[in-house]
Amino acid sequence: MTLKQIEYFQMVIAKGNISAAADELYISRSVISRALAELEEEFLTNLFIRSKNGVVLTESGETIACLFKEVSSCYKATKRRICQISSGEKPSAFHLGITPTNAYHVYSLYFNDFRQCFPEINLYVNEYGASDAWKLLMDGTVDAFLTPARILDHNIFGSIDLYQTQIMMGVPFGCRIAEKKSLGISDILTLPLGYLNAPMPVEGILNSCFQTFDETPNVVLRTSDQKLLHVLNSSGIIYTILPSDILETWTDVQRIPLDFFPKSMHRLVWNKALAHDSVFHSFLSFMRDRSISFLPS
Incomplete structure (x- = not known):
């Protein structure tokens, strides 16, 4: 699996046609067909159903498409991080996503103390829907996200339990x-x-x-x-x-x-696949220490 293969695969999905993908990338149709064949050989499965009208992903293809989407997002975010390191830029900012309903406890239990402990770190907090958390973490828009949403069944995300609400x-x-x-x-x-x-x-x-x-x-x-x-x-x-x-x-x-709702656990989640700077690790260490004080025994 190479970045070029991923690029070709994703373009075929976007165009729904191998010839159209080849035209968009200014390469021959045979190059894309060979890349797809190599991917199918690597994963031991058919990725597309081919017809005279174009191509459609198989169930296996859809699973691999999700993987490639995550790989692409992590790759781009990591490149941005490498550029920051290469430029000698000293990290000083932390970008946090929160949902519309979790701000009350977050500010009172965590943020005020964090600002006092780390006045040199610029904390930027933006509100998003809980369903947006995973995409924002994958592409590096936010460094971490505070959400009551259930953690995806995926090893790529780390999490810390913070507090419960009803x-x-x-x-x-x-x-x-x-x-x-x-x-x-x-x-x-x-x-x-x-x-x-x-x-x-x-x-x-x-x-x-x-x-x-x-x-x-x-x-x-x-x-x-x-x-x-x-x-x-x-x-x-x-x-x-x-x-x-x-x-x-x-x-x-x-x-x-309301007796038909279980308690919700609010968590701090982050993308373990990305390279994180010293500011991130300071924030994570602080949140780990603080979470112990507020979780029910």
């Missing part, structure tokens, strides 16, 4: 369900719900649970304005479904666990 419902004090210790789907079928307008995997679970009752969630408000959600929740106009680390800051709203 999906809860914000309930106005004094309403009929405020005294309950937990809530099931039957308790919330008809309630007017407010959602945080962010990519939240819990929404898919909610939809599936409601479908067992032949119902759909009564979502009357979807907004990125958490203050608006808070005001309407405390006044009884809506009921919000949010992680506990957000709702615990709303002291005028009762927080009740």
Whole structure:
């Protein structure tokens, strides 16, 4: 397997045709055909189904395409890192991705202390959807990502468990369900719900649970304005479904666990295949030490 073979393979996928890929790369069709044959010999499988209309990936081909996508991303990110080393550029920045719902604990438990311990490091934090984490880590856009998403079954990613949260419902004090210790789907079928307008995997679970009752969630408000959600929740106009680390800051709203959601583990994840600098290792060491203090025994 060579970088040229990967390049040819990916171009054939993009064009759906060997001749078109050859024209795009300014090489002969036979060169690409030979490269594909060598890959098929190496992996002992057919990578494409060929027809007069072009080529389509086999199931094995799709698996290898995922591998090559990761290899290409890591290769490009590593080249950028080598250029930084060669230029003598001293690392001073760390780029961290977070999801829209994990900022509360992250800042209070980790970031303030990190800035005090390492004032020379510029910490840049950007918000992304949890599903974007893996691509951003593969191409080196972020050095690490904080997410409650399940870790992909892949040895390329390292992770540290940080803290747990519970999906809860914000309930106005004094309403009929405020005294309950937990809530099931039957308790919330008809309630007017407010959602945080962010990519939240819990929404898919909610939809599936409601479908067992032949119902759909009564979502009357979807907004990125958490203050608006808070005001309407405390006044009884809506009921919000949010992680506990957000709702615990709303002291005028009762927080009740939803019994069909397990606790979520928030993790720091990173790409082990990339070359990391001294700033990364300082951040990782700090997070490892701090995580021990906050994980439940």
